[in-house]
Amino acid sequence: xxxxxxxxxxxxxxxxxxxxxxxxxxxxxxxxxxxxxxxxxxxxxxxxxxxxxxxxxxxxxxxxxxxxxxxxxxxxxxxxxxxxxxxxxxxxxxxxxxxxxxxxxxxxxxxxxxxxxxxxxxxxxxxxxxxxxxxxxxxxxxxxxxxxxxxxxxxxxxxxxxxxxxxxxxxxxxxxxxxxxxxxxxxxxxxxxxxxxxxxxxxxxxxxxxxxxxxxxxxxxxxxxxxxxxxxxxxxxxxxxxxxxxxxxxxxxxxxxxxxxxxxxxxxxx
Amino acid sequence: xxxxxxxxxxxxxxxxxxxxxxxxxxxxxxxxxxxxxxxxxxxxxxxxxxxxxxxxxxxxxxxxxxxxxxxxxxxxxxxxxxxxxxxxxxxxxxxxxxxxxxxxxxxxxxxxxxxxxxxxxxxxxxxxxxxxxxxxxxxxxxxxxxxxxxxxxxxxxxxxxxxxxxxxxxxxxxxxxxxxxxxxxxxxxxxxxxxxxxxxxxxxxxxxxxxxxxxxxxxxxxxxxxxxxxxxxxxxxxxxxxxxxxxxxxxxxxxxxxxxxxxxxxxxxxxxxxxxxxxxxxxxxxxxxxxxxxxxxxxxxxxxxx
Numbered sequence: 001x002x003x004x005x006x007x008x009x010x011x012x013x014x015x016x017x018x019x020x021x022x023x024x025x026x027x028x029x030x031x032x033x034x035x036x037x038x039x040x041x042x043x044x045x046x047x048x049x050x051x052x053x054x055x056x057x058x059x060x061x062x063x064x065x066x067x068x069x070x071x072x073x074x075x076x077x078x079x080x081x082x083x084x085x086x087x088x089x090x091x092x093x094x095x096x097x098x099x100x101x102x103x104x105x106x107x108x109x110x111x112x113x114x115x116x117x118x119x120x121x122x123x124x125x126x127x128x129x130x131x132x133x134x135x136x137x138x139x140x141x142x143x144x145x146x147x148x149x150x151x152x153x154x155x156x157x158x159x160x161x162x163x164x165x166x167x168x169x170x171x172x173x174x175x176x177x178x179x180x181x182x183x184x185x186x187x188x189x190x191x192x193x194x195x196x197x198x199x200x201x202x203x204x205x206x207x208x209x210x211x212x213x214x215x216x217x218x219x220x221x222x223x224x225x226x227x228x229x230x231x232x233x234x235x236x237x238x239x240x241x242x243x244x245x246x247x248x249x250x251x252x253x254x255x256x257x258x259x260x261x262x263x264x265x266x267x268x269x270x
Numbered sequence: 271x272x273x274x275x276x277x278x279x280x281x282x283x284x285x286x287x288x289x290x291x292x293x294x295x296x297x298x299x300x301x302x303x304x305x306x307x308x309x310x311x312x313x314x315x316x317x318x319x320x321x322x323x324x325x326x327x328x329x330x331x332x333x334x335x336x337x338x339x340x341x342x343x344x345x346x347x348x349x350x351x352x353x354x355x356x357x358x359x360x361x362x363x364x365x366x367x368x369x370x371x372x373x374x375x376x377x378x379x380x381x382x383x384x385x386x387x388x389x390x391x392x393x394x395x396x397x398x399x400x401x402x403x404x405x406x407x408x409x410x411x412x413x414x415x416x417x418x419x420x421x422x423x424x425x426x427x428x429x430x431x432x433x434x435x436x437x438x439x440x441x442x443x444x445x446x447x448x449x450x451x452x453x454x455x456x457x458x459x460x461x462x463x464x465x466x467x468x469x470x471x472x473x474x475x476x477x478x479x480x481x482x483x484x485x486x487x488x489x490x491x492x493x494x495x496x497x498x499x500x501x502x503x504x505x506x507x508x509x510x511x512x513x514x515x516x517x518x519x520x521x522x523x524x525x526x527x528x529x530x531x532x533x534x535x536x537x538x539x540x541x542x543x544x545x546x547x548x549x550x551x552x553x554x555x556x557x558x559x560x561x562x563x564x565x566x567x568x569x570x571x572x573x574x575x576x
Contacts, residue, residue, distance in 0.1 A: 011474045012385050014488060020378035021394075027375070028401045028455065031412035034422050038415070087296040094292035097285065106293055109300050117513030117557060119530040120311070120550045121304065123537050127314060127547070128307035130324070147303045150296050201403070208405040211515050215537065225407050232411055232520065241415070244408045255403040259396050 032248055039241035056242040066243060069227035073207055076142055076223065081202035084149030085157075088202075089195055091150075092158040113148040121148065122215040129216060136218025144216045145206045152205045153198035156258070160194025160265060193265040197258045204254045208247075308554075315547035323541040333548035354532070358552075361528040364443065364518075365511035368450040369458075372507045373500065375451070376458030380499075381492075383459070384466035395463065402456040410516050413449045414440055417521075441523035449517035457506035465499030466492070498571045505564050509557055529553050 039057070043050030060066055091110060095103065113121065125144045126136075134140050168190065172182040210225040217226060224247065231240050315333050317325040338355065339348035383394040401409065416423050417439040424436040439445045469492065477487045493500070515530035522528070527535075529549065536546025 011478055011484075011487075012471055014378070014381065014484065017378040017382045020375060021382040024375050024379045024455070024459075025397060027452065028398070031416045031452070032401075032404065032409065035408075035412040035415050038422075087299060090292040091296035094289040097289060100286075100289065106297060109297050109305070112300060113304060115557070115561065116304070116308070117509065117530070117553060119513050119515045119533050120308070120554055123533060123546060123550055124304070124307035124311045126537060127310050127543065128303070131310060143303055147300055150300060154296070204403055208407070210405075210407040215534075225405065228411070229407060232414075236411075236415055236418075240411065244405075244411060247405055247408055251404045252400055255400050256396065259399065263392060 035241050036245045036248065039238055039245045041238055041241075044238065056238040057246075060239050060242045060246075063239070065222070065227055066224070069222045069224045072138060072221060073224040076138065076145055077203050077206040080142055080145035080149050080206045081153065081199055083146050084202050085153040085195060085199045087146075088150050088153035088198060089157055089191070092154055092161050095158060096161050110154050111151050114151050118211045122212045125212060126215040136216055137221045140216045140218065141213055141221060141223065144212050145209065148209070148212065149202035149206055153202040156197040156201060156262065157191065157194040160191055160197070163265065164190050193261045197261050200254045200258045204251050208251065311547045311550055314544055315551050317544050319542045319544050323537075323543060325543050330544075333542075333544040336545055337548070337552075354549075357527050357532050358529060360443075360526070361512055361514075361530075364446060364450065364514075364528060365508050367447050368454065368511040369504050369508045371447065371451045372455050372458040373504060376455055376503060377462055377500070380459045380462035381466055384463050384469070391467075395460070398456050398459045398463075406453055407516055409453060410449055410520050413445075413452050414520050417445060417448065440521055441526070443522070443526055445521040446514075446518050446526050446528075449521040450511045450514055453514075453517060454507040454510055457510075458503040461502040461506065462496060462499040465496040469495060498568055501564060501567050505560055509560060512556065513553055 040052050040054065041050055042053040042055070088110075091106075095106065116124075121144075125140070125147075128134075129136060129140045129143075134143070164187065168186055169182045172186045177185065208225060209223075210229060213223050213226060214229070217223065222230075224243070228240060228243060228247075231237070231243075314325050316329055316331065318328040318330055318332065320326050335348070336354070337358075338350060340351040340353075341348060379398070383391060383398070386394060415421055418424070419436040419438060419440065421440075423439075424433075427433045428436065439448065473491055473495075474487055477491055482490065512528075513530045514528055515534055518526050518528040518531055530553075533546050533549045533553070536542045536549065540546075
């Protein structure tokens with residue numbers, strides 16, 4: 001009896017799986033942690049440790065090119081993710097109202113930017129902008145980013161909407177709220193966690209994009225990933241480590257926040 | 271009665287109109303700035319390259335012919351050439367190796383996470399998810415930084431006395447493969463995790479009672495039932511790996527070109543837009559075939575009643 005219970009508990013476990021999981025985590029985090037550590041290296045060497053220093057961060061902050069690129073990146077990420085989130089919120093509201101003809105097709109169109117390989121989107125956007133005569137620069141980057149931000153904003157918002165039962169609005173209607181008030185005072189506040197989550201994901205996706213930006217940027221406009229790529233071409237320096245580490249922290253912060261909000265709403269729904 | 275049905279019809283029409291109004295900004299943006307551009311690429315793949323980039327509006331299949339044949343510069347005859355086929359087959363091999371590698375690491379990881387107590391699961395899932403959202407370019411640079419000849423990995427191995435000189439990993443196919451697995455591993459773990467989470471572990475007890483051993487249980491019961499997750503994860507890794515651009519560019523050096531680089535080259539330095547467009551269309555076709563296979567597979571494996 002005792003033996004059987006022990007075996008029964010162990011049945012789910014496979015030898016070595018825990019080891020693989022830990023190895024997987026080391027593999028996923030090792031490289032970025034090493035890069036972060038070396039960004040604090042006093043000396044220029046990227047192999048030998050010469051003491052702790054934040055010089056490379058100071059240097060990165062004072063770099064004109066990096067400053068300009070950061071400003072561009074923030075401008076594009078904020079604008080593209082805001083517009084995409086507004087569009088995605090509207091679309092998610094429309095997709096909520098029961099079954100209708102073309103619903104699946106609409107969902108297919110919205111998720112298309114996730115399916116098309118990035119390099120194809122990149123060259124297609126380039127060809128399109130050149131053909132139509134839209135000058136390559138911040139404007140073209142903004143347009144391209146808005147497109148691929150839409151599905152990233154849409155998914156968390158629609159997931160949130162799925163969790164809101166229609167009886168909240170019905171209750172508001174029963175209490176003589178008109179359509180507007182039921183929406184602005186009941187539905188929208190309930191959607192808010194999803195909207196914030198979508199906005200943040202779209203923001204980091206835009207901030208991080210390299211491939212598409214690389215093709216539609218033209219000679220004048222530079223974003224942070226483009227600037228980093230340019231620096232890497234001329235050789236790895238601790239300055240690159242410093243900028244990379246900062247960008248890593250921004251991404252990790254927003255993802256974790258978005259995740260925590262998602263968990264909170266999942267708990268609230270239960 | 272009549273008035274009632276009229277208001278009903280009126281309200282329905284109202285609903286359809288507002289639905290269209292709400293959907294149109296997102297749909298029109300994607301239609302105008304992604305679907306239309308894709309069509310232009312399709313059209314361009316049948317045109318003649320301009321001398322300084324761009325296209326000349328002469329219809330031809332040359333761009334597709336160029337994949338298999340080289341035009342002899344003297345007598346204009348076509349000679350079979352494998353140069354581009356090699357790039358395509360290399361990309362396929364690289365993408366398959368990446369998928370298999372990710373599966374070997376990803377399945378045990380997903381299984382381990384799914385069998386943790388509920389409170390720990392969230393933490394583990396977050397740990398696996400975060401790297402996906404971290405800048406792909408920076409992660410690739412981090413990998414390059416680590417595996418370079420004079421990088422920390424080689425340095426550590428030499429200091430430990432395991433190797434005499436640096437092992438060359440960066441700028442090889444192995445380096446590109448490592449970079450690809452590193453980039454897309456989270457895509458493998460998450461869908462598999464989702465299927466194992468729903469797995470009914472009482473089946474294991476039943477199997478054990480019927481004298482199945484641990485590995486029989488894994489391969490004959492868990493794996494087949496979790497197959498939809500494995501297929502989903504594999505495609506999520508395979509598709510972006512096949513069209514990879516950053517990883518072969520930074521980790522591969524010049525001799526390890528993949529489809530993504532071939533396409534990019536045609537629009538950047540080589541300036542042969544129709545050929546680049548044709549290469550992009552071939553890649554797109556492969557991706558669509560993979561997706562059709564996926565939808566069919568998931569339909570077949572859908573549990574009745576779900």
